[in-house]
Amino acid sequence: MGTSTSVAVEYILILVLMNNFVALSANTANSDDHMGCIKSEREALLKFKQSLIDHSNRLLSWQGDGCCEWHGVACSNISGHVIKLDLRNPLSMGTNDQHVLGGVLHPSLVNLTHLNYLDLSMNNFTGPQIPSFLGSLQNLEYLNLSSSNFRGKVPQHLGNLSRLRYLDLSANGELDVDDLHFVSTLSSLKLLDLSVVPLVQAKNWLQSINMLASLVELHLGGCFIPHIPLFPKINLTSLAVLDLAGNYFNSTIPHWLFNISHIQVLDLRENSFQGCLPDEMGNLSLVTSVYLSRNKLECKLPETLGNLCQLRELDLSSNAFSGDVSNVFRSLSAGCAKYGLKNLNLGDNSLSGTIPDDLGNLVQLEHLRLDINKIGGLIPVTIGRLLNLRELDLHSNYLNGSIPESIGQLSKLQYLDVASNLLEGIVSEEHFLNLTSLTYLYMIGNSLVFEVGPSWIPPPQLVRIGLTSCKVGPAFPSWLQELRNISILEMSNASISDTIPDWFENISSSILQLDLSHNQIRKSLPKFRESLLPPERVNWRRAIFLDSNMFEGPLTLFPSDVGLLDISNNFLWGNIPPQIGNLMPNLGFLSLSNNHLNGTIPTSLCKMEFLEVLDLSKNQISGRIPQCLKELKTLSAVDMSSNFLSGHIPPLGSLILRSLHLENNSLIGEIPLANWLLLETLDLSQNTLVGEIPSWIGENLQFMGILDLHSNMFYGEIPKQLCQLQLLFILNLANNNLSGAVPSCFINLTAMIGDERSIGNRNTYDSVAWFGFTNSYYRLEEYVDNLLADIRGRELEYTSTLRFLVSIDLSGNDLVGEIPTELTCLSGLRNLDLSGNNLVGHIPLQVGNLSLLESLDLSRNSLSGPIPDSLTDLNYLSYLNLSFNHLSGQIPLGKHLQTLDDSSIYIGNDGLCGPPLHSCEKELPDGGQHVLQGTVEDEADQRQWFYCGLGVGFLTGFVGVCSILYFKDSWRLGLFQLVQKYYDKLLAMVAVKKNQLLSGKSFPVKFRSKTHT
CATH class of the missing domain: 3.80.10.10 (Ribonuclease Inhibitor)
Known part of the structure; x- marks a missing residue:
């Protein structure tokens, strides 16, 4: 039996060798005997080249007879047939890269009958769609057309490629796929990547893919799939990688996803999944990476996470998971997951509780993110056991107490962020003892005291430091001079009340962003050197924040690569340098507000072609507004308020202005016609502007939200066109000479x-x-x-x-x-x-x-x-x-x-009465009489004055009559006796009434009329 089998095998081998010999002889006869290049295939490649656009001459080698040596072409060592064509853009920079190939795909490719590998990715072909003739390349095993700007319908002919193992059509966002049936016939397919290809209409997507029992990788991220079946029977028994990210299913997570036994990578990010994370997740015994970030998942995390023995990465960030974070760490550290877990991201959830000491058991952790939660308590000392940790992000929680010194043992730590917590206490040299790899340090928004000795040398790799709101001062930190590669330095509100030392200029060339605002830094502005940016960052513009300090002296210029400069709220004086626009042409944001600057506005500002925000408010600047500002096509906000500007407002053309503040100056004339279609705020108040309020404000400025023209000399009626400003929410026309009615519109x-x-x-x-x-x-x-x-x-x-x-x-x-x-x-x-x-x-x-x-x-x-x-x-x-x-x-x-x-x-x-004015009157129950309504004290006071007035009136009349008789002797004695009699009675009556008032008794008073003042 064994002998016959050997003979059969030898016979088969002889037949195969004879067949290859015959084929080789035929190929040799059809070739020019130049390195095995077959003439018909060379001609097919040349026709293919002629239909392409090759600006960078990537196909320069495509000449001569040896096509197997051409760039991107590979031939079989045995048959000489072209078996591989790889024209992928080597720079992989997308369709705008100058190295991309363009044009159309010539059908001559069908003559490459032995082609099994075709890669045309990362190019920019302009044909209407993927050519259907590609379905005739029966030997194709690898087809990559990703990121090549194909559009139109995907041809169903691709379903003829029965040997195809790898199909990548990803990142062709204008493809139209309404049916994935062609995929179901690709029985040999191992990898299918349709990422960012719209599958909105492909309702049968899962049914078609479910036919591919041999499929190992499936990538359908960002395909806008509207629905995921919840209860299908899944045949994807070989599937190891599943990427469904970015489809916004807006449903619960289907349980069948956790029944794919061979799954290793599960990516379900950004799908609006809701509900809880099922316990079945613990069934994924082979899973190494799980990505569920940016969904709407809630509830507590399942304890079965600790059963994932092969787990290396777990990203559950940006959800609404709740519960005690200590339970999560206990389940992970108690199970077998602790032996391999390297990346744990629970950031941006609603986890509470405290971080337990069990954290120290996850010794393989390299990345730990718990940021943006509700976690309180102390940072555990056991964090010092995580010797492999490279990233620690705890920002935006409620952590309190001090930072444990054990953190200084993490020699591999590169990124440390504890910003926006309730931390306090001292940060000393012990915290940095072995942090030799530290690159990023963020402690912003705590009550920490950064206290290190004058000879302390910081971690040499530090490039970004954030100590805003920590106590760093009062002295300017001398340890900064050791950091020659620092790029981000944020020490706003850091209690610094020193001057900036001269050595700062030596480290300034590496700084891309400097924030020293809201301190009490004195004397002159710091000196800066031009940055030494690497070639890949030549378009980066630097940002400098020195606002809200005590800088004084003249405004000095900064390097030409500065894009943002804020020196507002200081004590600078003198003129704005006349050449500021020529020497700082890259400025996009300039704020010099609230200083003591004077002089005129330099016209060189108009040289800043990127300028978007110009704030010169609250200074002593005089002169006119430069008309050349109309040339700044990017200008979005202009604030020149509270200065001494005079003259007319110049016509500023068709700027994209959104905010214009010229209030509190001495501007004259009328508002010039302007085409500021995007203007949302216009404040020209407190000037001497005249004329009627222009009707075009209401007709053209449809985005206007704030219109303030108060304290000018405008006259005429309020234009009814203002009623067209449906976004207007502040209107101030006070203190003008406007007439007419308030518009009902x-x-x-x-x-x-x-x-x-x-x-x-x-x-x-x-x-x-x-x-x-x-x-x-x-x-x-x-x-x-x-x-x-x-x-x-x-x-x-x-x-x-x-x-x-x-x-x-x-x-x-x-x-x-x-x-x-x-x-x-x-x-x-x-x-x-x-x-x-x-x-x-x-x-x-x-x-x-x-x-x-x-x-x-x-x-x-x-x-x-x-x-x-x-x-x-x-x-x-x-x-x-x-x-x-x-x-x-x-x-x-x-x-x-x-x-x-x-x-x-x-x-x-x-005509008004009632509290808080005098009282109003009321009818008495017996009719006709009125009383003053008010307090007892009010009534007593008024009645006392009434009786006093009554007595004085009586005496006046009595004296007037009796004075006539005074000069008669017979009447004189009688007169004095009569006066004395009535005077005694009046005093007795007043005394009685006073006692009644003081005892709280009230009594009616009759008046002749219903009103009485």
């Missing part, structure tokens, strides 16, 4: 309508964010919009709370007519000021509809009639002024209005 200002929640959540502009960094602790610089407003009878400045202010101020004009009832529909109003006009009529009865109103001023008008009872419904009202009108009747009683007991609110309205 203000009811169209829909941004002023809403309840407290909708107003607070309003998506309105309040800042221009410019410098966006990747790390969460880098300072995101903003120009925060601001406004001075007369609210509650005093001037208030609004910045970060500006979005909550909804206000109309038309005071100090010559407006006439009645208050439109439509104003009471603006339910979001917090301030309404119509004082100092000539308004007549009644206060609208529906004024109580302004439920959020905090300040109401209608004083100094000619309003008449009663005060509406609905005014008592304004529960937030804290300032009210109705003085100097013609209001009458009783002041409404009850509710919140009673707390406003200042009589000056109502002064100048002779």
Whole structure:
């Protein structure tokens, strides 16, 4: 039996060798005998080359007869046939890279009948779709067309490639796949990657893929798959890698995912999965990596996590998991997971409790993230056992106490972040004893005291330091001079009250971001050197924050690569350097606000082609606004308020301005016509501007949210076009010479309508964010919009709370007519000021509809009639002024209005009565009589004065009559006797009435009329 088998094997081998010999002879006859290159295949490759666009000459070697030596071409050593074509872009930089191949794929490729490997990835082909002739390459085992800008429908002909093992069509976002049936016939397929290929219409996606029993890797991340079946029968018995990230299934996690017994990598990130993480997760005995971040999972974490013996990476971040974090560490450290777990990310959840000492049992940990939770208590001392730890992120929790010195034993630690906790105590040299690998150090937002000796040498690899709000000063830290590669240095609010030493210039060339703001650093600004950036970061612009210190002296220039410079709130004086724009052309954010700078605005600012934010406010700058600012096409926010600027406002063209502040200057003339279509804030108040308010403001500036023109010399009527500004929530036209009526069309200002929640959540502009960094602790610089407003009878400045202010101020004009009832529909109003006009009529009865109103001023008008009872419904009202009108009747009683007991609110309205003014009268039960309503003291006081007046009147009349008779002797004696008699009776009567009043007794008083003053 064995002999016959051997003979059969020898016979088969002979047949195979004879077949190969015949094939080789045929190929040799068809070739030019140049390195085995077959002529027909060479010609096919040349036709293929002619249809391509090759700007970088990647196919320069495609000439001559030896095609097997051409770039990207490989031939069989036996047959000489082309078996491999690899034209992948070697730089892998995407479709905009100059090395990409373009053009179309020529069908001559079908002549490469022995081709089993085709890679055209990372290019930019412009054909309408993946050519269907690729389905004719029957020997293909590897096909990679990823990131090559293919579009249109994926041809079903690809289903003919029965030998295909590897298919990658990923990152072709314009492909159209409405049916994955072609995949089900690829019986040999081991890897399928359709990442970022839209599968919105492919409803049968799982049924088709479920036919691939040999499939090992499946990548469907970012495919916009709308639905995942919850209860299918799965045949993917060989599947080891499953990537379904970024599909937003918005369902619970299907339990069948945890029944795939061979799964090793499970990626379910960003799918809006809800509910709990099932206990069946513990069944994945071979799983090494689980990614479930950025979902909506909740509940407690299952204790079965500790059963995952092969687990190396577990990422559950950015969910809503709750429960005690100590239970998580106990289950992990008690099970077999502790022997291999290297990466644990539980950040951005709702975990509470404390970190237990069991943490020290996870000795293989290299990355530990517990940031953005509710974890309290101490950092355990056992953390010093994690000798393999490279990353420790505990920021944004409630950790308290001091940082354990054992952390200094972690010699491999590169990233340490304990920012935004409740930590306190001293950070000493012991904490850095063996941290020789430390690169990132963040302790921002704690009450730590950074206390090291003058000879301390910090970890030499440190490149990023964040010590904001820690106590570092009062001296400027001398240990910084040892860090020649420092790139990020944040020591804002660090209690430094020193000067910046000269050696700082030596380390300045490596610093990309410096934040020394909110200290008390004195004397001159620091000197900076040009940065020594590596070639891959040549477009990085540096950021320097020196605001809110005590720097003095002239403004010195900084290196040309600085993109953000904030030196506001200091004591700088002198002129802005005339060449600032020429020597710092890369500035995108410049704030010199609140200094003592003078002189004029240099026109070289117009050379800053990247400038987005320019803040020169609160200085002593004079002269005119440069007209060349219209050339800065990126300019988004300009603030030149509170200076001594004069002249006309220049026409600034079609800038993309979002905020313009020129208030509190000496500008004259009219508002120039401008095409600021994106403008949201316009503040020209406190100038000497004239003319009518332009109607084009309402017609063109549809994004306007704040319009402040108060304290100018505008005249004419309020243009009704302002009513078209549906996003307007602050309107201030006070103290001008405006006439006409208050427009009733203000009811169209829909941004002023809403309840407290909708107003607070309003998506309105309040800042221009410019410098966006990747790390969460880098300072995101903003120009925060601001406004001075007369609210509650005093001037208030609004910045970060500006979005909550909804206000109309038309005071100090010559407006006439009645208050439109439509104003009471603006339910979001917090301030309404119509004082100092000539308004007549009644206060609208529906004024109580302004439920959020905090300040109401209608004083100094000619309003008449009663005060509406609905005014008592304004529960937030804290300032009210109705003085100097013609209001009458009783002041409404009850509710919140009673707390406003200042009589000056109502002064100048002779017809008003009731608290806090004098009392009103009431009918007595017996009819016809009236009493003064008020306190016993009020009644006693008034009645006492009445009787005193009655006595004086009687005496005056009596003396007048008797004086005629005085000169008769017979009457003189009788007169004195009579006067004495009545005088004694009057004193006795007053004494009696006084005793009655003091005893608390009341009595009626008759008057001739119903009113009495």
